[in-house]
Amino acid sequence: MSSYKKLGKDVLLMTIGSFGSKLLTFVFVGFYTGMLSTEEYGTADLISTTTMLLFPFFSAIICEAMMRFALEKENDPKQVWSIGIKVTIIGSAVFMVLSPIVFLTPLKDYYIFVVLYYITYAFNHAVSYFVRGINKTKIFALGGIVQTFAVIVSSLTLLLWLKLGILGYLISHVIGSVVSTVYMYLFAKVHKYGFTWKNTDKAMQKQMLKYSIPMIPNSVSWWLSDTVSKFFLTMFISTSATGLFSVANKIPHIMTTMTGIFGRAWKINAVDDFGSEKSKKFYEDCFSKMAAMLLLLISVMLLMNKPLAQILFKKEFFKARQFVPLLLFSTIMHAYSEFLGSIYTSSYKTKFLIVSTSIGAAINVLMNIILIPRVGIMGAAISVATAQTVICISRLIHSRTILKLDYHWMRDGACYIIILSQIFVAVKEFSFMYVYSAIAVVLIAIILHRELKGMFRMVANGFIRKKR
Template identity: 35%
Template sequence: ENTMMIYVFVLMSSMRSLCSQFVRAKGYVKLYAIDGLLSTATTIFFNVLYLVVLKWGINGYMLAMISADTLSTLFLFYVAGLRRYLHIRGLNLSTSREMLRYSIPMIPNSIFWWVNNMASRYMIAYFMGEEYNGLFAVAYKIPTIIVLMSNIFMDAWQMSAVSDSPDKRASFFTRVFLFYQSLICTAASGLILFSKVITMILVSDSFYESWKYIPLLLLSTIFSCMSTFLGSVYMVEKKSMLNFITTGIGAVINVVLNFLFIPIFGVNGAAFATFLSYFVVFVLRVIDTRRFIPMHFHPMRLTFNTLVLLAQAFIMIFEVKGWIFFELILTVLMVVANMSALLATVAQLLLKRRPHPQHHEE
């Protein structure tokens, strides 16, 4: 009975996305940010109105989302004057074909990415039952901290990647990737160290056991984020088919390894299968993207970071005697190894923001 409302919800969500991305692409960054704040405020307002005051239940929740997206669409459309860009006579078949060639492979790519993220849960439920699936789902919430950091970074990064001049892209991608992997690996190292404490604070006692699955899920998230970063190369070069192919290979590997590992290793078998699938996607993209942008991946640093995180994961999972000491040492090593890259990028950003001295002629 909610089908029609779902259609309207998807329509208005898509319209808001279209308007906000167009505004962002036109360089109206402040308007884009203001819309984000207003959209959050109106979503909260309509949820309170429809759910708490009027008590409309699930229909109220969907209407709240529809109302907020509709207001956001109208706000962006009129404030940014998007009507100026609507010209029926401006439809161009060659441009439309080019857009479709780019867009259509992104649909199965999104499906395969969903398979990579969700296949483990269905197979854990099948092999081990809903109780373990619930623990796995709770454990997955901690790596979303890394995903949140990555999404904020990628929002800013993708615009820079597209607008940067082709002759400078290799050095630009290299610098950004070095900072990006240093940032998320250091964050993951800290989260592994405090995984027990975080779980104790954030979840109920009945789900405390979920901490055992956090370390390997953090590793899989790291390589998922770095694979997404390299997907930016395909975006810049408009090679969406390669994006789809590499993601598809990862999804197939994930499903196969889940079937093999879960019966033997349990829930952590699923986490390890997910890690390996994302690792394969990352390696494939490292090899392939160099054809388009010959960036340097700093393999020694990347190998060191991966080995440290793997060591932390297994020390934590098996609760090796004196594990706190080993975890602290490895986290400090991770911070020391990556601090120079992080500080260099922060210093560069601060220098760019510093106003240039004014020169006055006498």
């Protein structure tokens, strides 16, 4: 199977799983904003955000090594699985010992959920990344749908019927994570790889940790450059402001889903023949297609922002719509950075990942401190967009020292000018907003029509291959 057909097949499978599950979650945003207050939603999001912050430290991000080493055919997947789960268990145990610190924070009333969120999150990641590593892409993709259905059924029962409010919301997400993990474990037949605590390959364990541990600063820096704004909003304004900011991110999450689908499929294929001329051409073509997809998607989302907000954002949540345009732009910058990050991970030269995200994190923290007290939630949106742009540009320049890719500067530059003007019009909500955005969508589709056709053809070829 050619690299393009394999990538197309993986993108298709993950689209079926991820987009299906995210679409259901997206539809339910209106339900959650109707059932929870901005303060409750903000608290729930802080628990999730805190979990993501703590995860790299206690897990050593071993899940990344599980996928990367399982993809290498010369490695024994049984050893990869045992080492990964061993590290996950040890990390969870250490987390449990230190978890009472939560009682010293504003989340003290939700201590049990902080613990449950972390443990279910850690094991879900270990299983899902390993499943991807052993090329059970279909099982991984369906795991997303299973998780979403479990969350929805639990939410309807706990929020709508039992009226448990924020507790029902938190419990439903824990249930979803557990159900998804069990599903992937059973249907990917992970149990056949066994588990050994003592007889693990020490050399491989050292290699896996050597691969994953340097990603900790990078992961934390991503968190600082992307989600630390929520803590500053809580500090300078209130948890209600955090709730509005979190809900504003729901529309950009449509783009995050699309980029995540491509990114997860891309990581599986990016390591093949890395450094060769064939690999360089593959990287260039895929980046071009991905950029075209994202530019058209952000333009469409800017056109649909207010109508979607009217459907999804209930009551006081509706004001969150004004922060969406800048968050959409930060999403596209994040996607580019993730793609460029694969150059570093595929070449095992991950040092600049830490440098670039640290710079972005510092910029985001500084801008949050300056802007949030002055312009409120919009300051957080500006900070995130700026930080993500800096990370993207720095990687775009530095990655050429490893793999010198050719980009379509003039073509994409014209599209960015259109997008930035569209963002300005959308934020100001001028009377001609819809007409302007519609024209922008058409212009971008015309400019990028070749790449968009190529992206569609790649996925279609993957579908044909899958049918055969």
